[in-house]
Amino acid sequence: MEHIYISDIAAYEGQEVTLHGWVYNIRSIGKVWFMIFRDGTGMIQGVVVKSEVTPEIFELGSKLSQESSVTISGTVRQEKRSIGGYELGIKSIKVHQLATDYPITPKEHGTAFLMDHRHLWLRSKLQHAIIRVRHQVIKASRDFFDNNGFTLVDTPILTANACEGTSNLFNVDYFDTVAYLTQSGQLYSEASIGAHGKVYCFGPTFRAEKSKTRRHLTEFWMVEPEIAYCDLDENMDWAEKFISYVVGWCLEHCKTELEILERDTGMLEKVVPPFPRVTYDQAVQILKDNGVDFTYGDDFGGADETIISSQYDRPVMVHRWPAEAKAFYMKRDEKNPDLALGVDVLAPEGYGEIIGGGQREDDHDTLVERILHHDLPMKPFQWYLDLRKYGTVPHSGFGMGIERCVTWITGIKHIRETIPFPRTIYRLEP
């Protein structure tokens, strides 16, 4: 039998169809009862009338429970009063399993309880919509790079060395030595561009920071392009084109989801190139103009980012940062060696940094100096230094955190709802 989905139900008006799914809710008013039914693609109301079905089918109205798995058959008809505009006049029901005591009720719950039941929470309406947006953000990201001549080159998750030497990494037993879970594929992508010119990697990354905020996960997904013969300005061109494409794609393909999430899409529609570009120095001036007591040289905190981004109606790119606070591989500005050619893209509406990147140091001897200056071991970086010995070129790249981007596009408060099974400092299950 043809497997029909609720998302296609309009095409079957007047016909008898069979749907496979789960009971979302049941309401009875005596000789008629209603089932809100979902199949993963949407929801539809089923109606069971006592005079139209066998007693066995009608009695299921008092037996079926929330999240019981059922196959239902009946006739599709238009019905204004029904969710989605269509309903199913049910003729038969096959029960696969009666669910008992489903923990998530149609009333309010706390986030701790819901996160403990994340494996079930994913079924509810808002979570379903968020994960669908996430899917489209990932699809759009890959499409953008695929359509612009980039080659996907995967980078390892297990690594021997800390790529930036600063952040805390998770370590794992690796036979008789220790390995680390990657916090970025960047260094490897710098190797990949020597072979393919324009590349990107997309995968999970790990940070063992004991962060406890709504913007952090210990395991998150990042898409990182790297481009040969590309300076900071061109890198920013790519970043704004990329973000605009992803947002535009979601506006077009996630209309239903953004509506369910009650997202004000007006702010997203403004996300088109060019994005404002301000230097770190200019950003500091913005903070001072707003009465913030800010120490030059520091990184911006969450509140600082909100003030800076609130000056603009689209993402803002902050570039040319004090070099001392930045990673060893960042290229210095020729015009001012105290500045590194890095760029952060801050999302509007207080969502903070969604992209970090910059131009990489491409001179061998300078890089050796930087590694020494940062007290990093030279040996694990030999292959990285090789890249500066055999046909080095100016190159740049950036990384976008998928979950930060989804948090912003969906307009929700907390990053943990943008990944199916979040990993945070105090959560490893489910």
Add this chain to the structure above:
RNA sequence: UCCGGAGUAGCUCAAUGGUAGAGCGGGUGGCUGUUAACCACUAGGCUGGGGGUUCGAGUCCCUCCUCCGGAGCCA
């Protein structure tokens, strides 16, 4: 790690130091168009653990545990 806050029924929350309560969910019954349906009845408790003050502690004190929010770090 630091600063705040919270742990009471399956869930969300009430309860002046004096008999442990409601809504939802569960169960039973009623209702031919419900929209988190509604109405009636009903079951359901080691008040996070330990110690203390008191005639008496969910409530006050100490301690531990767990979780939430924020800071730092960053995508």
